[in-house]
Amino acid sequence: MDTVIIDGLSFALPLFIIAIGGIYSEKSGITNLALEGFQGFGAFVGALSAVLIAHTSGIGVEHLFYVALLFSMIGGMMFSIIHAVLCIKFKADQVISGVVINILALALTTFLTAQINVLVFGQASDRFQLGVSDRFTIEFLANIPVIGAAFTNIYPFEIIIVIIACFAWYLLYKSKFGMRLRAAGENPHSVDAAGVDVSKVRFSAVLISGLLSGLGGMCFAYSISANFSSSIYMGYGFLAIAALIFGNWKILPTLVACLIFGFAKSGGSAIAMVMELPSSFTDLFMTLPYVLTLLLLIFFSKSNRAPRALGEIYDKGKR
Amino acid sequence: MDKDKRKLNLSKIIFKPIRNEKWQPITIPVVSIVISFIAAAIVILLIGKNPLQAFYNLLQGAGIMPKPAYAGYKSMLTDFLSLLNAMTPLVFASLAVAVALKAGLFNIGVSGQMLVSGFIATIIVGYSGLDAIIAKPLVLVVGxxxxxxxxxxxxxxxxRFNINEVVSTIMLNYTAQYIISFFIQMYYIDPLSRQSKYVSEEARLTLVNVEMANLKMDIPLGFILAIVVAILLKFLLDRTVVGYEIKAVGANRKAAKFAGINVGKNMVLAMVISGGLAGLAGVTYYLGYYASIQPKVLSSMGFDSIAVSLLGNIHPIGIIFSSFLVSIIDQGSTYMSSQAGIRQEIASVIIGLILLFSACGAYLKHKASQLKEKNVDRKERRS
Structure with a gap:
């Protein structure tokens, strides 16, 4: 039971932060299928900087976790500029732009990882070894039955994510910026009439989504995979999109969706372990989060409503 | 003033080929392809290699240009046939994406649909030992x-339930991937290759190692079908009521409803056609290009096909050309990396760049028309 909660949380929270990024972008009216690419590219930049710093300074890579986290956010943000420019300045189709960015991210990072490994480290490898970040337990909370597991063996990034998520919630729902952002996705003309530059609001929303996705990608790289390689493109970004649509483009219901994913995933593998089934049966349990989501959606998606101006190119002259 | 003039001249060079609106569907992709090859050339120059030689090697590897030497039983023709072999599923998959897009739906689950139909066709027909004349058509039908x-x-x-198709297709992708992996590992695994057992030659849609004129070639039967299907699809979309209704639903759901078109029926129908085409992609991939299924791996073709479809302007004939181009880069990359010493991964970077620039097509179009207006203005002022 404890492992279900521990593993579930460490999967759900990075997913959640990527989904929050997606909510920001989509609430502002920019469809964002590029989350997958953002998180991968962010993780690439983070991993690259960690490996490079470790190489020059001699500090172990596993201790450079926070540095990597910082750089991954910067990397994700830099890469998201492409999406923002394409969608806002060049008025490209937002779905097309998103798909293209995913393909480009995978191609670029795979190519650069191999190339840099040869040029800088002189070895033929398609990955950057990172190791798993340290974990810690909050002793006095961990003793509470059941809930205590949530405070056992936590990755430091889980705390960071919770803090950032709280701030993101505040920014989106309680601040002037958040109000304008949400209005830009519902009725951009009214935002314009109020004297606010719609393009700027949307641009910053996409940058935020890149930043948060980069963070999420790095967390996956430092926990589940323990390295950076093209296997980071496992579909976490798409899963996050599914979660945010499931959560009806709202932050708290999205958290619930992510937790369902996380616990269904860890729960599935725990059941397979307990029942001592052969390893191929774990595949069947791995479908649990996805089937569950589909079933839940059948009951809950009637009332789902996307932001009204989502995917529309903002045209000042249009009425 | 002088600087302004120079700037105008430069933009004239870029925009001149795309000024004619009638040819824009063709000229804009071509211009973006040219720009992306220039960008790729810069990348290759930065690594310190010769881009022209690299591009020539791509063509050689894909069987468009002759290589200096061939191994036994191989020639330019065999290379070209394997290019077509790899291209066949891509054409089907891109057509699948295009049909859904025409109806305003985004089928991101082509990979999953490919896998399911490939698997079902494999276990029903691939292992059945039927004669080729029955097995091959049956594979297509089942797919x-x-x-x-x-x-x-x-x-x-x-x-029925207002479930966003992006979410449901992603969920089905994963579900299919894991369930099929389970069945392959339980019942159909080949212990040596760690893949599903090979399907029989009779059921395979590609004739492998056919000896003819002292060559051993792979003949992709599905390729002809792919071309025929593309033409049929064009006919369906442009010349029939079904196609008209699907496009109307895609253009404006509400307007279509008021016009008396059954929106639900047409959405389901478009997805059935789209899924069916993805199924054909699946059988030509898993029972043609390959002859087995690797468990737990979802082919990336489903995602690439979205981009190929867009590069081809979501037009069935355009898709044939765009998948031809992408397949050339893909197939030629192995030879290029062995000859020019450039990493094979650069091929996908080039493809990514092409797609990136073609995504800017709308902007180019907009700029071109703007420039035209400016020119007209200037002429009017002068006269």
């Missing part, structure tokens, strides 16, 4: 029906 059912399910979920 189309299976894919169509999966696609139809997505359309129905969207229509």
């Amino acid at each position: 189309f029906i299976t894919g169509g059912l999966v696609g139809g399910l997505v359309g129905w979920l969207k229509y």
